[in-house]
Amino acid sequence: MPKPTKIYFIENSYDHNGEDLDNPKIGGSEKTTINITNELSKKKNLLIKVFNNTSKPKKIKNVIWENINNLSLNDIPDYVIAKGDANLFYKLNCKKNFLWSHSIQSIEKFIRKKQLFPFLKFKPKLILEGEYHYNKRNFFTSMYGKKILEIAPDFEFLNTKIDKDIIPDANAIFTTKSDRNLDFLINSWFKINENIKNSKLYINPPYELNYKEIKKNIIIRNKGDKFDLINDLKNSRLFLTPGHKTEVFCLAAEEARELCVPIVTMGKGCLYERVIHAKTGYIAKNQNEFINYATQVLSDDNLYLYLKSNLFNLRGSKNYSIVATNFLKILNIN
Template sequence: MARIVMTDDGIVFDGASLEEKPLGGAETSFIEMANALAARGHEVIVCNKCPAERTHRGVHWRPLAQGVPDSADLYIANRGDRLIRLCPKAKRSIFWIHNPAGYLLKARYQWKLALRRPVIVFSGASHAGTYPGWAFAGGREIVPYGVTDLFRHATPREQVPPPRAIFTSNPLRSLDWLLELWAARIRPAVPGAELHIFAGAATYGAAGAAKADRMGLVLDRAAALADHGVVLRGPVPKTQLVGELGAARALLYRGDIGETFCSAVAEAQAMGLPVVLEDIACMSERVIPDETGYCVKGEADFATAAIQVLSDDTLWRRLHRGALAQQRGWGWDDAAASFEQIGGLR
């Protein structure tokens, strides 16, 4: 058993938050990794902005303000520059990032990365490509996010669902674009189709609160399209989201240049839900074209693909079965095993 210390200085959350409230992808991934490493027999200590010290699913959570242990077999700093040089006597260190890596080129990151030389972990090839070769690192590795186990046990659906599309990402990530395309092209071609929006500021904690006004404008537009089949549902915890994905027919998402993995799409695919995406950033890494969904260029092709998935039952069955067969094999235990290997624990 190894001693693993993990740190994060973003929003307030702890291990129970995953079951209790909606969370963003970075926070979800951090919790899932901690849980998976503990399940593999390691002592895992998390120091973050949790409200109080507690142990949850074998992981010891404690407020970052109480300090960070000086030593560990493996130290995992999560995204923040002030964390890079903590736990100075750790045998190995990883710097795990979740956003496009351009921000690491700031001086306050580069000098710390130059001194510590942690292995930087990216979530995919597109993500790794955002960090130039000349920038400091003690190594570069790609470890895709696992799919939360809750989404990995769907069975093939006997009945083709009604034309209900779903959006489960950040409303500032092109939801306005999707709403316009839905009202102008998709809904008129599929009468009775619905677009359910599971999105809102609550998912992102303090960061979401700072953008609440901007999100509100987009969500107000969604609410105004009720006559076009748009249903504003708000964010929900994953325990509820699994049922919503299981009732939907497709996930529609344009993508965003800020995406580096997109757990929303990965979760939908693992549930056997066909997706229609635009070829932006990492989106092409989340779908197997014409087997589990579509990744297209431009709004015309996006609308055409969405209309087909929402209206062609034979096509839907093929994409549904393809996603179930091919898109749920990699879980958090697999991702944790990769972190063990990077950290010299196996």
């Protein structure tokens, strides 16, 4: 049997390993690493390692998790995938380098974040997460090539049973960060709630509600584990998010889509990629449209069921088995 192809992932993030997929403290980037390495480990003749800040190095589901301080330049992989920071390439000796980006970087920010010299030295190809991300990454910061790799929700979202005939109460939900235009959303919600008095908007902590927001049925959801999130999304009639210029994929919206929750958005950042206009939700051109589309979905049962049916037919179209296959194509591994 030939020697296995070594694929090493390296990230400088939270203390976690492959057992932490359901831990609410880890972010989308870390979840992506766990999901894709778990899928890659099922492929024949691949050796998968992840180097990060784990305090519990161990082998999990045939993936070897090691502390980043245990790296050796003598351990030479066939491919290195650095998550978010080109300086990580200094820690490994490899000729096939890939930089998996989770952000948009202007040339100024690229230089300020000290990415320029390692980028020029190690010549990585970029892995980007969507059309918006691809188009916003300029030539100078991606001159060695760039490819799109769309990610997916965790398998629990795909495997959750959905009854496409159930109509939830007039609950809207926003499960992303408060710095992603939450102020615009709350301002819009005041008008939406005037139109539908019994409607409720659930948002993530941390956020301090004022008296007016409480009176308009804005509620801080209990940010528990993944299964609490799934339950909250299943009980929501609408995922309401303006989007933001820093969003390059918005996993939160993709999770809602997989659970058949229609989305109303301004389409900012990548959000236009998460919605098929008038089929799975709506992309508003202005705030008045945003308010009107949200009001329609929350009040019109037939419209809601139409959107939900379209979403139901798309279930499972994105999963990590597909992501892993596309990832190997980017690496040019058959």
